[in-house]
Amino acid sequence: MMLFPGPYYVIKGLYFVFTQYCVVSVFITLHILLLPLRFTAPALYWKIDALLFKASLGLVSSWFYTEGVTLKESGDSLKDIYNDEVLLLCNHQSTADIGVMMQSMYSKGPTAGHLIWIMDHVFRLTHFGWMSCFHGDFFLEKPRSEAKRNEQMRNMKEHIRSAYSDGMKKWVVLFPEGGFLCNMRPSSQRYANQHGLPILNNVCLPRLVATQTIIDELTPKEGSSDLKKCRNLKWIVDTTIAYPRGEAPNGLYLIFSRGKFPPIRVHYRVFDIKSVPRDEEGFKNWMYDRYIEKEAMLERFYKTGSLVDNLTESIDTDVKGAFFSVLFYFVMAVCFSVFLYFPVISLVNFKWILLIVLIYMIYFAYSFVKTFF
Numbered sequence: 001m002m003l004f005p006g007p008y009y010v011i012k013g014l015y016f017v018f019t020q021y022c023v024v025s026v027f028i029t030l031h032i033l034l035l036p037l038r039f040t041a042p043a044l045y046w047k048i049d050a051l052l053f054k055a056s057l058g059l060v061s062s063w064f065y066t067e068g069v070t071l072k073e074s075g076d077s078l079k080d081i082y083n084d085e086v087l088l089l090c091n092h093q094s095t096a097d098i099g100v101m102m103q104s105m106y107s108k109g110p111t112a113g114h115l116i117w118i119m120d121h122v123f124r125l126t127h128f129g130w131m132s133c134f135h136g137d138f139f140l141e142k143p144r145s146e147a148k149r150n151e152q153m154r155n156m157k158e159h160i161r162s163a164y165s166d167g168m169k170k171w172v173v174l175f176p177e178g179g180f181l182c183n184m185r186p187s188s189q190r191y192a193n194q195h196g197l198p199i200l201n202n203v204c205l206p207r208l209v210a211t212q213t214i215i216d217e218l219t220p221k222e223g224s225s226d227l228k229k230c231r232n233l234k235w236i237v238d239t240t241i242a243y244p245r246g247e248a249p250n251g252l253y254l255i256f257s258r259g260k261f262p263p264i265r266v267h268y269r270v271f272d273i274k275s276v277p278r279d280e281e282g283f284k285n286w287m288y289d290r291y292i293e294k295e296a297m298l299e300r301f302y303k304t305g306s307l308v309d310n311l312t313e314s315i316d317t318d319v320k321g322a323f324f325s326v327l328f329y330f331v332m333a334v335c336f337s338v339f340l341y342f343p344v345i346s347l348v349n350f351k352w353i354l355l356i357v358l359i360y361m362i363y364f365a366y367s368f369v370k371t372f373f
Contacts (some may be wrong), residue, residue, distance in 0.1 A: 012256060014062060019326060022333035024127045027052055029336055046168040050113030053135050057106040058318070058325030065319050068259035071104055072313040075268040081159045081235050083191045085170050087214055087273075087353055090239040091203045091294055092175035093182075093248035099130040099255070101173065104266050107316045108152045114170040116163050118156075118210065125363070136163045140210065142178075147299045148327050153209060172214055176206035176287070181248070202298035204245065208289050212280075212300065219273055240267040240294050241287070242301045267297065267307050270317060 011310065028051035029050060037045040090101060105112045121139040123129045129139070138159050143149035163169040177184050181204060191197070197205065218233040242265040244251070269290075277283050297307045328329060 008258065009256060012066070015066075017064070017183065017257060019059055022129065022326075022329040023056050024131055026332040026336060027056055027131045028134060029330075029340070042166060043168070047168075048111070049135060050168065052113075054106070054110075054113035054116070055325040055328055056131065057102045058322040059329055060099060061103045061106045061318075062322040062326050063320055064099060064315070065257045067255065067257045067261070069103070069254055069261060070263040070315060071100065071266050072263045073104065073266045073268065073316055074307065074311050074313045076237075076270040078108060078111075078237065078270070080268065081237075082111045083170070084234045085164070085218065085232060086172070086235045086237055087211070087218075087233055088171055088237040088239055089176055089206075089210045089211065089290070091241055091291075092177045092180055093241065093243065094180055094242075095247050095251035096254050097175070097241055099251050100264055100266065101239075102358050102364055104316070104321065105171075105173075107318045108291070111171055114168060116160065116169045116172045118172065118174045118214075135168060136167045140162075149209065153213045156210065156213060160214060161217055172215065172218075172359060174211060176208070176211050177204040178207040198295070200291065200295045202302070203291050203294045207293055208284055208287055214285055214323065215273070215276065215278075215283075221361070236271045236273060236276060238269040238271065238290050238294075240269075240297055240307070241265070242267065242298055242307060246298070246302045265301065265307060265313070290326045338371070 031049070034045060034048060037048075090097065105115060117132060117137040119132070119137065119139060121141040124133065124139045132139075136159075138156055140156070141148075141152060143152055160172065177188075181202075184204040185201070189199050190200050192205060215236075217234065220232065244262040244264075249257070249261065277286050301307045
């Protein structure tokens, strides 16, 4: 018997909140408890991190699986490059893009555990941002000066190189447009108009500095002494997310959509890193060409329902694995709550805990509003 909207949303809301408590608390606690391994047996530490991170993506995927959210994937197959070093570039329309990419990556074998996400610095303040800090993701701020941007790129270079060599990461996920489509489109169109470039409506012209920095750091040029020092990028995966009618929902809408949201398209194109120009002008033109192609694909999709000719679509899911991930985090959360969290909290005045939580929420709200509004 189908639940009425009221009880349904209460039950799903409780599941949504409780699973967040489970995954965040267990992920962080295990990383703290296993911290000695990071120095004594780093390979084992990062293997455990990869398993935990993949399971966290499985838990997030369960939010969408329970709603019947379907991803129809097309384009180049990724199966042959699961274990290779990859830079994945994706268009960015709303918060739903993060969940879509997590759901898509979860079903890609070992790839899910070996991702580095490059994301806006405001997400560092969220509970998932705390997990990302332990996992080794990187947070970018919008630079207010050239010096600040250069410093940030130096920090990103060091972080990514360390994550590749020490943290066993392989895939880097980046949204080159620098923000949501609705926020970035006006400045993108102004820039295009000033420089004689096509005016794009469905995507924005990509910001190039972060992408080029990652490629330069992980793909030393021929003849460089760094060429064989560690694993280098082999592929760029150009990813296009297409929502029906171009109406990108927010993440929460998808999580509570009750099976009403039509299938979402995810289109992959794989490029050998050797085919990407390394000079500044050539690289800029190559990147702009990719986003001009995205514009044409999305325009066609919104009119015809098809991204390209002779399209073959597949649905790649791992529902069983996702709910085993939920079960793992649930059992661990119960054990930690009974034997660790509750005993520790009982030693602290509850009023102090509430005060700390309140201060944090105010700081987070201030940072979020300052960044996005």
